[in-house]
Amino acid sequence: MDLSQAMLVFVVMAPGVVFGVLALLWLLGWLPTERVLSRITGLTFSAAVFALALIIWKLGSTGAPAVVVTFGNWFNVHDYHFPLVLMADRLSLPFLGMTVVLSGLIGQFSATYLHRERGFQRFFLLLHLFAFGSLLAFAAGSFDLLVAGWELVGITSVLLIAFFEQRPAPVENGLRVFAVYRACDIGLLVGVFAMHHWAGNASFVGGLPALNGTQQAVVGLLLLLAAAGKAAQVPFSGWLPRAMEGPTPSSAIFYGAISIHAGAYLLLRAQPMLAQSRLASALVIIIGVLTAIHGTIVGRASADAKTSLAYASLTQVGVVFVEIGLGWKWIAVAHILGHATVRTLQFLRAPSMLHDYHQMHSAIGGAVAPAGRHLEDLVPEPVQLWLYRWALDRGHLDTLLDRLVIDPLIRLSNLFAKLDGLGLDQPVSRREKVALSLHSPAGQGGD
């Protein structure tokens, strides 16, 4: 193992090891202080940035296309192997860099922002687990390993949405997000299976698995389902405002920067496959356009800063999907990097910005007059009203999902309960159904 390989392993594993050690110590009764935790976090991500810089320097000086570290197979049965391969190439390196830099910055910001907050330790533990999951997903050399990182990002995301666990809304919204994630992840699982079945592997070291046209279309569509779920694209956008219930630093890194772009990364990784299928490419573009339009309209009617930022983020990710669908791979990468950085800053600035505005309004003796012309003025007034109502209900996407998926499932579940003839606990009533997590109202922004 040469220097760059060792550095790659270090970059990916460091947050995971920190999480594992701290979690085990906590389970056995030791709780680190805030100062110790923030120092460890700073040190970990600083070292990771340094290690990543070494990898980039090494790649630049040797002209090698990628750093690949092979650990053999995680497990193997008969002809089926789960390869443990890490890879840092020109696509994954920007994402790895974005993850370590922004995670480190969020760690430093949160040390002050969450000072003496209940759950300070929990936040930092989850931040490390999230960073490990993201780095694993971005540095994976196969779709198999990407799934592992992908799932870890999902579960940490949900646990951080439910960070303020004493309020019911964050908890219920976290559950809703979890349900959407798990449903869409089926696409990734089945897509990986299909690659194994048809090509014998799901590795992308040295190129994607060899599939014929139809197979590429099927796998591309399955991956698109997973990517759309993770990136909150239409029709799954309803979970995004609910995710704003989490603390601002986690909203910034998840929904302004890394997690929301993980779907785009998956599509970028599978882009050669998508490019071979007109159907898949067209669907990526259509979903991207619809999401961009949806995001910009709904964002204009959002009443709180974090939700409107989330929808602005969604709009940009929709545009990124369009770029990927059109095959503009490197424009999409540049777009993601720029967008993630700016949006993280906006999220982190949002709470203090509101405070500054209030001060400014007090100083000048009233609200600042609105400037510029609003695009919505271009359409007739009845359409404006209709659009406003549409935007207030966030494009009716959650309502549609409820009516088409969740309501039938709950009715079916109640029917099964009756069939079981239990009689011990009554089927869920309409009133209780509303209280069920899956029907909880969308979030209005967290702390």
Add this chain to the structure above:
Amino acid sequence: MLNPEPILTPVAIAIPWLAAILAVVTRRQARVIGCVAASVSLLASALLLHFAYAAPGKDSLGAALMVLFSSLALVGMLVLARRDCSAGTVAGMLFVLGSTLLAYATENLLILLAAWILTTIPFFLVRWFGARTWRPRLALLLASIALALAIGLIAANGHGMSIAQLKGQSPGGMLVFGLLVAAVIFRKGICPAHAWVADAAAGGPAVPTALLLNGHFGAFLVAKLIVPLFPDATRHMFPLLSYLALATALYVAIRALTENSPRRLLAFLALSQSACILAGLESRTPEGMTGAFVHWFVVTISTMGLFGILRLLEVRFGENLTASGHLGLAQHAPRLAVFFVIFGLALVGLPGTLSFCSQDLLVHGTLASHPLTGLLLPIAIAMNAVSIFRLFTRLFLGKRRTGFTVMADALPRERWILTAGVLFVVLGGLFPNAIVALRPLDAEAAEQTIDSPASPVQASRQKSRANQVIDFVSGEWPADPSRQ
């Protein structure tokens, strides 16, 4: 070299039975007696597994399951709340342990039947482990009757009782096969005979019931008897049982979505996940069968952990816990909350735990075998994940209830044993080959047994419907068998 099996097997089985008698007679130090007996069984079973693994060609399934079940009994003894740790409970658990190990170890049909019945006896008696409702008793009774009839018919047809000698002979034909499948359906809780599992969990003692469910006798019967004894019937009829298992996994997963009783919900999840074991065994692929075997470990440890934690919560906060509202118990018991969420997510495929490996293999195995119905498996697992997370959020998160007095979090005894369980699922997830390697040879052999064709013509006709569907999806029309 001296064969230690004739010594170790009786030790593993008899010590729990003797300890059960000792616990009932002395009525003192029941937990200590139970732990010592379970530890001795565990040690003997581990040695048996070691020797079975070292001997080439020897089936290690029984020994591996003996290790697993005696570990489970030990965990059960340690996680048992003090209130529940009576001499009767410990004796019952030891009795179930000894009987289950006897079933796993035996190569004789009559002994298997006896052990099968013995494991159910405590659950027939309401004052011991019996549930208050009739369905568990009826299901266990019907399962025992079906197995007894099947073995009776085998004997009536003039066959011997040795399982090894009956391999590949289809003794008794389709009638016996059907009775064995019926025994699996009733004992395992396959739809439509699934309701008893939730009844048993809701109305019986939590930890002993988890021990009963985690014997997985239905799956054991499939692996031990049905596949080796009936290769022809298995080839033709197994897909039906497989579809039933997948349907059960999905049906119960949907049923769990609106269930508010924590015990019932956990029972549904355990049932749904253990139906995945059956689906994997019936997938007839090495990945599916190995995945089933690994998942057996996962389901067993995770559900025992979950039931154990739930019982600890009931002891602390009352027995009327419900998932209809937030209870905020994490404020009182943060470590129990963490253990619960780890075991819960480990049950449904959290990366870094053993179930990630098992479910990866199961999904690949079942989809390869049944591409369309196999899709039910990831859907069911996703629903189970939502249900377990819902239960976690309802029990542990939300506003702190003021009605509770300050209660102890996990006690050191509980903390250490639950940490050991967590370490098992996590280390197993990081190094899954340690468990995967116990079984793959057997899985491949079983697949060859089932799929070995009698002639090249038969081989050409045996291209499974599954593969034809995959070919169709990929744009290649399936070949017409009549033209071959």
